[in-house]
Amino acid sequence: MAGHRIPHFQNTAGHAAIEIGAKEFMCVGAHPPYDHPHVFLDMGHDAEKVCPYCSTLFKYNAELDDVTTIPAGCSYDELAA
Template identity: 45%
Template sequence: MFGSGYPKFRNDRGVPEICIGVREFNCIGVSPPHDHPHIYLNMREADSILCPYCGTRFRFDPRLTPFDADPPDSVFTDHNVA
């Protein structure tokens, strides 16, 4: 988790759904420089949420940690953050 304190997820593969281990996170769309605004999403008690920018559905999976996703390369780590 960097910057905002919430994990960031991307959808470089263009899959319709990404399973994640958190309910609060940022969606960035795809990897920079083609990313959309990094937006905060909060599922609250719901099991899934749709990103209003890219249409990716994120589904909460309690078996995953906050640093895991399915597909695994959907977790975004910004190495440029100081």
């Protein structure tokens, strides 16, 4: 595990679901002081994982790099516009 970087994601905007490009990551909740304990999540063979603290649904999107996020239901093109 020390051989690669673990991305950290937060959901300050309160989206119900977020697409991410990593299957192993940390959820930190929202920006401090509204964060929660930083929890390591691993999707394994699944394509989705729910954070047990903030209930954010993280959806794996293989087209994204490991630091880009997209609120579910939006396209990357919509965010770039």
